[in-house]
Amino acid sequence: MYGDDGFTIFDLQLWAEGLGISAWVFITSSILGLLFGVLIGLIRYYRISVLGKILMLISEFLKNSPVLVQLFLVYFGIPALLMIDLSPVEAAIITLSGNTAAFIAVIVISSIDAIDKKQLEAARSFAMSEWQILKLIIYPQSLAFAMPMLVGLAINQLQVTSLVSVIGVVDLTRVGDIVNLRTFEPFIVWPVIGATYFVLAKMIGIAGSKLENRFNRYKRVTNI
């Protein structure tokens, strides 16, 4: 690839750096999004105050508006309102965590709802505490139920990370843009960038289906 006129070995280094930034933004925002999403979902499920309803309303708007606009809101809007400085990477991680959390909250609620209510009643009549019920009954089953949705969401959010290039984060897409504008070789640059995302998405898919098998194992032991 760098045998061509415009390309140098440094483009490869740039590609690797972009890959690192994309992966960092993706992994951090997924973990934060998972934590906040589960928290919001549980607050709503246990109907803790009016907070749950407000958080779900905000989630609805985060799910139903373009992520790009949310990025602009956080990167340009919040610093102007609160008179603070936000780096592009910070703004990107805040936005994507919020967006992921909104989707996770809905997944959490629907997977808890999918559990047979009789199990919960039985557990309560055995005087199990709410924490025990959450840990021993709700958690393993809803996790297995939610896994395919979580993997689909992860693959989708990986693609969404490409948008952070628009606010100036030097991620994989931004690297593609920089190299493309210098070399004018769109037919080499963009297929390489696209293929990188494709391979990453496939890797998430494979890891996800392994996890799905792992979490579904409890179903196999029931008939012994």
Add this chain to the structure above:
Amino acid sequence: MPDLSAMLEHLPAFWGGFLVTAEISVLSIIGSFIVGLIVALMRVSEAKAARLFALCYVDVFRNIPFLVLIFFAYYGLPEVGVYIDAFWTGCLALSIAVGAYVTETLRAGIVNIDKGIIEVAKSFGFGRIKLYTKIILPIAITSSIRPLGSVFINLILTTSILSAITLGELTSASKIIASTTFRPFEVYVFLVIFYGALTFALSALIATWHKHLNRYNEV
């Protein structure tokens, strides 16, 4: 303090951006439906090559970010001698990219048709073309109005990404308003609420339409 009144005098610019978004959305919805329909028919056809092509198409376009596709189209098309502006580049890219999601939705609709209905149609002497145009496609499309609706709502939200290739749609227009009024927070909050309200209204309409079209299917 947040102050939305600053936006009032810029409403015409906002409306102008919305019209571009609406225009490109309608054209791309039609385009992606046509692309998706053709590929969905390939996906369920008996020719192995067609099936393989359709499978690869869906796999590629569902796993590559739209921003990468749009940059590829925007910088790549002039290289091969196709000179079209940002509007038509966006239209083309959206039709092809969203076509992959339409394909999967329609395929699910086709695969879920009761096999008995097809057997009956065949025994009445329906040919291949008549079987598809009179039986399979009408059932597949009416039963997948709701999932198709969410695909198309996603398309409308995706048009915001076209601001990256200098198309003057809603997000671009708002960006200009934000930089002239120095009130980015208010402008983008308004925009998030606007897109959200648009989405809720459209999904409510689609849900009603879906119910109406499928009113005889409920037992």
